[in-house]
Amino acid sequence: MQNDTIAAIATPPGAGGIGIVRVSGTDAFRIVLPLLRRPGEKQTLPPSHQLTYGHIIDPTTNEVLDEVLVAFMHAPRTYTCEDVVEIQGHGGPLLLRRILRSVLTQGARMARPGEFTQRAFLNGRLDLAQAEAVMDLIGAQTEAVQRLAMQQLRGRISEQVEAARHAILGVIARIEVSIDFPEEDVPTPQADELLPLIVVAQEAVDRLLAGSEQGRLYRQGLRTAIIGRPNVGKSSLLNALLRSERAIVTPVAGTTRDTVEEVANLRGIPLHLIDTAGITPTDDPVEQIGVQRSRAAAANADVVLLVCDGSEALTAQDQQVISELQAMGFGTGPSDDDTTYRRGRPVILVINKADRAQHIERAALQQFWPRATVVTTSTVTGEGLPELEDAIAELVQAGQTITSESMLVTSTRHQEALRSAAEHLYAAHISLAQHLPLDFVSIDLRAAYDALGEVTGETASDDLLDRIFSEFCIGK
Numbered sequence: 087m088q089n090d091t092i093a094a095i096a097t098p099p100g101a102g103g104i105g106i107v108r109v110s111g112t113d114a115f116r117i118v119l120p121l122l123r124r125p126g127e128k129q130t131l132p133p134s135h136q137l138t139y140g141h142i143i144d145p146t147t148n149e150v151l152d153e154v155l156v157a158f159m160h161a162p163r164t165y166t167c168e169d170v171v172e173i174q175g176h177g178g179p180l181l182l183r184r185i186l187r188s189v190l191t192q193g194a195r196m197a198r199p200g201e202f203t204q205r206a207f208l209n210g211r212l213d214l215a216q217a218e219a220v221m222d223l224i225g226a227q228t229e230a231v232q233r234l235a236m237q238q239l240r241g242r243i244s245e246q247v248e249a250a251r252h253a254i255l256g257v258i259a260r261i262e263v264s265i266d267f268p269e270e271d272v273p274t275p276q277a278d279e280l281l282p283l284i285v286v287a288q289e290a291v292d293r294l295l296a297g298s299e300q301g302r303l304y305r306q307g308l309r310t311a312i313i314g315r316p317n318v319g320k321s322s323l324l325n326a327l328l329r330s331e332r333a334i335v336t337p338v339a340g341t342t343r344d345t346v347e348e349v350a351n352l353r354g355i356p357l358h359l360i361d362t363a364g365i366t367p368t369d370d371p372v373e374q375i376g377v378q379r380s381r382a383a384a385a386n387a388d389v390v391l392l393v394c395d396g397s398e399a400l401t402a403q404d405q406q407v408i409s410e411l412q413a414m415g416f417g418t419g420p421s422d423d424d425t426t427y428r429r430g431r432p433v434i435l436v437i438n439k440a441d442r443a444q445h446i447e448r449a450a451l452q453q454f455w456p457r458a459t460v461v462t463t464s465t466v467t468g469e470g471l472p473e474l475e476d477a478i479a480e481l482v483q484a485g486q487t488i489t490s491e492s493m494l495v496t497s498t499r500h501q502e503a504l505r506s507a508a509e510h511l512y513a514a515h516i517s518l519a520q521h522l523p524l525d526f527v528s529i530d531l532r533a534a535y536d537a538l539g540e541v542t543g544e545t546a547s548d549d550l551l552d553r554i555f556s557e558f559c560i561g562k
């Protein structure tokens with residue numbers, strides 16, 4: 087248990103119907119009770135987990151600040167596992183700050199960002215993966231992301247990680263007993279007894295890693311840059327994918343001067359669409375800056391939609407844009423045996439203005455990227471747009487949709503820890519198969535065990551914990 091009692095405004099900044107000041111710690115009741123005036127001048131502690139009506143006062147002046155409902159909640163059945171008080175007032179920012187100040191005057195300390203959740207973690211109510219899921223749940227921009235976060239908060243990821251750790255610990259125990267107590271006559275375990283146990287752990291870790299690239303994209307969204315020479319219909323395409331007239335469209339080449347960024351929900355995937363200025367040689371200093379930004383947008387994208395105007399033959403300028411993208415490494419993967427698309431950043435080729443007589447052959451474009459998907463679209467008739475959406479979604483989903491039962495690792499941090507565990511398990515497997523001394527095997531198994539413990543927080547350093555919780559908002 088932490089010693090000091092912390093407090094913060096738990097509702098978002100700005101005016102609202104109600105606003106909540108949350109107080110947690112051993113002194114929470116002692117701090118809030120004297121601030122509450124109830125009908126009949128009661129002084130006793132109200133029943134736990136029930137709302138009590140009253141008025142909150144400023145203890146220095148006795149001024150009545152607000153009419154409130156207060157919940158006193160006894161440990162351990164609370165968010166932090168400590169005594170918690172939640173004061174529900176009217177949701178005015180100044181008002182809530184004055185209520186908070188009264189609480190601080192009585193001896194509470196201002197909570198740091200994420201400190202309530204950090205206490206829930208330190209007091210064992212949530213493991214680290216679950217605590218991180220709280221933040222993902224709050225930040226979710228699509229239902230799919232929210233579902234994945236909820237599964238993680240319910241402990242589904244942690245269970246699998248713990249199962250793998252348990253399997254590893256079993257092997258470590260068998261090895262170490264034989265090393266530590268040779269005189270006890272414990273038979274040295276044989277490689278063929280231990281290998282199947284390591285394989286169980288390897289399979290568990292591989293299962294978690296399998297969908298993690300996909301999960302990461304769900305969580306972070308897919309940065310999708312719309313690139314091409316001027317006037318091919320990039321902004322029209324952005325608007326069509328957003329289903330709103332977000333970017334200016336005109337027949338004038340060079341309409342878009344700056345990048346325009348919007349988030350679309352593509353079948354549960356947060357799609358960060360970036361419309362860009364047409365890439366073209368120019369002397370106009372404003373346009374030059376725009377073109378530089380287009381190049382930067384392409385360089386930072388996960389996917390590029392390369393747009394051409396199908397009503398005209400490919401121009402030298404189109405080819406110039408294509409070679410720039412190739413130089414950035416777009417469209418070099420995935421190779422057929424890649425399970426993750428990440429190793430080469432994909433490009434999707436869009437031949438736009440399909441409603442007009444066509445002058446670009448698919449093959450002419452495909453010679454640059456034989457494996458890339460080519461889609462023919464018209465932003466006027468809507469032709470080809472569903473196919474374009476399919477092509478983008480396919481990059482992430484690989485045929486799988488997110489249901490309320492889906493379980494995917496979504497965090498880069500978890501992914502890295504799992505990869506490290508997988509490498510150490512592999513090394514242990516090889517050492518064992520080569521009949522190297524068992525303490526070699528055991529060193530790698532320990533490393534794998536610790537790497538997995540970083541996911542649930544059991545082996546996470548204080549620095550790491552501080553960093554994770556500081557990314558939370560205040561009051562959470």
Ligand SMILES: Nc1nc2c(ncn2[C@@H]2O[C@H](COP(=O)(O)OP(=O)(O)OP(=O)(O)O)[C@@H](O)[C@H]2O)c(=O)[nH]1
Pocket residue numbers: 314315316317318319320321322323334335336337338339340341342343362363364438439440441442463464465466467
């Ligand atoms: N016929 C036809 N015209 C289109 C289509 N898509 C866009 N256009 C027209 O092409 C012109 C240019 O469209 P924009 O969306 O502004 O093109 P852009 O690539 O954003 O152009 P810049 O911002 O100048 O680089 C406009 O007159 C659009 O109405 C299409 O599918 N068919």
Ligand SMILES: [Mg+2]
Pocket residue numbers: 320321322333334341342362363364
């Ligand atoms: Mg434009």
